[in-house]
Amino acid sequence: MKNDFLQMVQDKMSDPSFIEGLSDQIGAADREKTAAAAKGVASVLTGALAKNATDKKGASALASALDRDHDGSILNDVFGMLSGGQSGGGGMLNGAGILSHVLGSRQSGAANMISNLSGLDQKQVSQLMMTMAPVVLGMLGKAKQQNNLDESGLTGMLAGAFAQQKAQKDNPAMDMINGFVDQDNDGDITDDIARLGKGLLGNLFGRK
Numbered sequence: 001m002k003n004d005f006l007q008m009v010q011d012k013m014s015d016p017s018f019i020e021g022l023s024d025q026i027g028a029a030d031r032e033k034t035a036a037a038a039k040g041v042a043s044v045l046t047g048a049l050a051k052n053a054t055d056k057k058g059a060s061a062l063a064s065a066l067d068r069d070h071d072g073s074i075l076n077d078v079f080g081m082l083s084g085g086q087s088g089g090g091g092m093l094n095g096a097g098i099l100s101h102v103l104g105s106r107q108s109g110a111a112n113m114i115s116n117l118s119g120l121d122q123k124q125v126s127q128l129m130m131t132m133a134p135v136v137l138g139m140l141g142k143a144k145q146q147n148n149l150d151e152s153g154l155t156g157m158l159a160g161a162f163a164q165q166k167a168q169k170d171n172p173a174m175d176m177i178n179g180f181v182d183q184d185n186d187g188d189i190t191d192d193i194a195r196l197g198k199g200l201l202g203n204l205f206g207r208k
Contacts, residue, residue: 005143006161009046009136013039021079025131026124034128037118040177041129043165044110045136047181048102050162053155063144063151065101065137072142074134082131095130098137106180113180117173 012018013035023034052058069092074081082093099107111129115122144154162181168174 003157003160003164004146005140005157006046006164008139008143009042009161012135012139013042018078022128022131025079025082026120026127028120028124030119033119037114037120037125037128038132040114040117040173041110041125041132042136043174043177044114044181045102045133046158046165047162047178048106049136049140050155050158051181052102053158056151059151059155061101063154066141066144066154070134070137070141071145072138074138075142078135082134092138093134095133098133099129102133110180113176117176 016031019031019035019038022038023029023031026034028034049062053062074092103110107126107129111122111125114120114129115125118125120128140154140158143149143157147153147157149157165174166178
């Protein structure tokens, strides 16, 4: 079954102009590292949203936020709308606020993990997360509208996206990201990342 939200995410992560824009936004010279980190951020946010939506109260809060602030219009001109910075511009553009709600205290752990996996420094990854959070919510809001989903349908769509993400068993980076999302706390995954080896960087977030 086609998952419109997951397809939007995959298409965006494969768009060279989007990756180039992200690289310029965070001051990263290496586009491949940006692409790897962006896929990691999208995967962490997808998993965290799916986990949060399993709770009825969480699903209701997410549905309300999407209806109020995230209709997908940000996708028409991502970098034009974000050029004023993430701290202002209302709920649609408030990347820091979105991350606080979605990841909570696990935000720094996610940034550290993605930094180690991608090769970007943690400051760049943190900025990337703030940039991408409104985009991911915009895609989710657009998919919700297109499919006329209620809270239950939204939960199902997110669960399906996370399940497909977890099915990438041949991808060590995805295994680590999914493990992080499933943890009740941050944990220390530095040793696990080191065991992957530097030579795997180019394939870490490859699509099946």
